[in-house]
Amino acid sequence: MKKTFKVNDLDCAHCAAKLEEAIKKIPGVNDAAMNFLAQKLMVEAEDSQFDAIMKEVVKVCKKVEPDCEIVLK
Amino acid sequence: MTKKQKKMLLRIIISAVVLVIAVLLPLNAYLKPFPFVAAYLICGWDVLYGAARKIWNRQWFDEEFLMALATVGAFASGEYQEGVAVMLFYQVGELFQSYAVGRSRRSIAGLMDIRPDYANIMVDGTLTQVDPDEVKIGDTIVVRAGEKIPLDGVVTEGTSTVDTSALTGESVPREVESGGDVISGCINLTGVLSIRVSKEFGESTVAKILDLVENASSKKAKSENFITKFAHWYTPSVVIAAVLLAFLPPLILRQPLGEWIHRALIFLVISCPCALVISVPLSFFGGIGGASKCGILVKGSNYLEALAKTEIIAMDKTGTLTQGSFEVTELHPAEGVSEQELLRVCTLAESYSNHPISLSLKKAYGKEIDPKQVSQVEEISGHGVKAVINGVQVAAGNRRLMESIGVKVPLVKSTGTVVYLAVGGKYSGYILISDQLKPDAREAIRRLKTEGRVKKTVMLTGDLKPVGEAIGKELGIDEVFTELLPVGKVEKVESLLKQKSSKGVLAFVGDGVNDAPVLTRADIGIAMGGLGSDAAIEAADIVIMDDKPSRIADAMAISRKTIRIVYQNIVFALAVKALVLILGAFGIATMWEAVFADVGVAVIAILNAMRALNVKFIEKK
Numbered sequence: 001m002k003k004t005f006k007v008n009d010l011d012c013a014h015c016a017a018k019l020e021e022a023i024k025k026i027p028g029v030n031d032a033a034m035n036f037l038a039q040k041l042m043v044e045a046e047d048s049q050f051d052a053i054m055k056e057v058v059k060v061c062k063k064v065e066p067d068c069e070i071v072l073k
Numbered sequence: 074m075t076k077k078q079k080k081m082l083l084r085i086i087i088s089a090v091v092l093v094i095a096v097l098l099p100l101n102a103y104l105k106p107f108p109f110v111a112a113y114l115i116c117g118w119d120v121l122y123g124a125a126r127k128i129w130n131r132q133w134f135d136e137e138f139l140m141a142l143a144t145v146g147a148f149a150s151g152e153y154q155e156g157v158a159v160m161l162f163y164q165v166g167e168l169f170q171s172y173a174v175g176r177s178r179r180s181i182a183g184l185m186d187i188r189p190d191y192a193n194i195m196v197d198g199t200l201t202q203v204d205p206d207e208v209k210i211g212d213t214i215v216v217r218a219g220e221k222i223p224l225d226g227v228v229t230e231g232t233s234t235v236d237t238s239a240l241t242g243e244s245v246p247r248e249v250e251s252g253g254d255v256i257s258g259c260i261n262l263t264g265v266l267s268i269r270v271s272k273e274f275g276e277s278t279v280a281k282i283l284d285l286v287e288n289a290s291s292k293k294a295k296s297e298n299f300i301t302k303f304a305h306w307y308t309p310s311v312v313i314a315a316v317l318l319a320f321l322p323p324l325i326l327r328q329p330l331g332e333w334i335h336r337a338l339i340f341l342v343i344s345c346p347c348a349l350v351i352s353v354p355l356s357f358f359g360g361i362g363g364a365s366k367c368g369i370l371v372k373g374s375n376y377l378e379a380l381a382k383t384e385i386i387a388m389d390k391t392g393t394l395t396q397g398s399f400e401v402t403e404l405h406p407a408e409g410v411s412e413q414e415l416l417r418v419c420t421l422a423e424s425y426s427n428h429p430i431s432l433s434l435k436k437a438y439g440k441e442i443d444p445k446q447v448s449q450v451e452e453i454s455g456h457g458v459k460a461v462i463n464g465v466q467v468a469a470g471n472r473r474l475m476e477s478i479g480v481k482v483p484l485v486k487s488t489g490t491v492v493y494l495a496v497g498g499k500y501s502g503y504i505l506i507s508d509q510l511k512p513d514a515r516e517a518i519r520r521l522k523t524e525g526r527v528k529k530t531v532m533l534t535g536d537l538k539p540v541g542e543a544i545g546k547e548l549g550i551d552e553v554f555t556e557l558l559p560v561g562k563v564e565k566v567e568s569l570l571k572q573k574s575s576k577g578v579l580a581f582v583g584d585g586v587n588d589a590p591v592l593t594r595a596d597i598g599i600a601m602g603g604l605g606s607d608a609a610i611e612a613a614d615i616v617i618m619d620d621k622p623s624r625i626a627d628a629m630a631i632s633r634k635t636i637r638i639v640y641q642n643i644v645f646a647l648a649v650k651a652l653v654l655i656l657g658a659f660g661i662a663t664m665w666e667a668v669f670a671d672v673g674v675a676v677i678a679i680l681n682a683m684r685a686l687n688v689k690f691i692e693k694k
Binding site: 014028 | 123170174288290301351356566
């Protein structure tokens, strides 16, 4: 499943790149793309584990760039 | 500025004031540090906090940590002023970066302010304003003069002119009347229109375009990827170099550590390549936004980047270089026959057919056809039509048809379709039906060769050899391949791909509907978007909204400008950083220069990147 999320308070392109890499390393994530300028995060992962993986993504985000927030709808 | 940014600005100003006071205030050595520490904490507490958090999470090479280390180090070595100044400048740089990104995002959003906010729909007899999302397919909406058309549809009532410039960059308004198509995002200018909605808001042209432009930055250009990888290695390298610089020279040269640690701290200040990492995507973002202002939709930063390297451009003929509409261009009656008569009989003969030839004949004739005059119609595919008109056997069609009934016809050299007419077995003349060239086709090719620096222009068409070659000659195209079936077009593109150099790019331009496989195979697929041609918007990498082939040269100009800005920034940033690193290592530069150069470079790079949005140099035709 591929889903796109809005990301708030992401002002540093470098941080966006670091975040993207960190998310890609999460087991179960097939692909991730961080569009820093449009403030959108795309995550592609297994359907069945998607919610659990998204929780992990938020955790990783807090670690790498505590200021930014991923809007999970 | 956002609230958060305003708060930051306030902190910076206060901190600066405190710094000045701290410098001027004559305090004894014991008390001296305190005002400096105060100034430092006012502007830098969040950096220290962030640094602490990152260390806790084992993010070692984070810029906040390095900045904190550098400034704390400065304080430790007694350089209070320097410590505060560095933190201050760093925060200024960060603030500006944040502000510039916000500005850019809003700029693009403003450019793309084609999103309609409401639709007028009849509810129980009164015209009510609703959210465009709520309107369903088949509903009728009303758009008054001056309002934005909120949804795609067909005009059911009313005549007006429509401004399509927001989507196509075309400044000349388009006339619409009952039965005509309109798309969302255009502005209704003169009269009231009732429109039957054909697509829901989410599927409307305007929604698709906005989506496209927004997501285009996700497809990263090669230079973006390069910078990201570079940044990845840059920071650790500089930090390691700093460590080496701090400890090696003192050991080797037997000098005190202090001075060398100080120089190493300068390295830490320059260790963040943020200016680079942000200015490159920002430039492409601007370029894509600027292009969409001209009615050129670029679906990815990588396509914008690749466009400038186009070596070979292959173009479809019908619908791309020609208007795709067949019209009667010449009437050549035989002796004793009038033009009117020739046209009338031909039209009658073809009247039962739905072939484009028949349609163009009917259009040219203009008058009502009396079907009772025509009987025993026989349509022979690949040949033409036979019929009995007012009792006389008539045949209208190509050479093959004429030969089959034994009528001799003159050889016609033309770039159009020839329809011969034989009445009662006797040759009566021929009608020329041609597809018109687009008015800017010739200029498009010329500009591609000169401005576009394209090495080879190629035309691919399924049309007949004499037609294709004549058009190719008229437009100045280098190579023409005719009588191609769709699969033949793909094969030709494959062979052309082998001809280009490894760095060169092959672009294919088509009108989308049946060119999908070729558009995909080419390095860059460019489609004539037309007003509402969904298939084209789907299959291609770049869509030209107003169907003008000369726009391709415009797109290449934008591509070149954007790349130029990107390289300017990369070279500038790297050069300055290298310079300061070297000067810092030799003790000539201090932290002042370092952070000033770092922030200054960032500010300049970002300002330069925003130049990519400016497309005034492209005339709006």
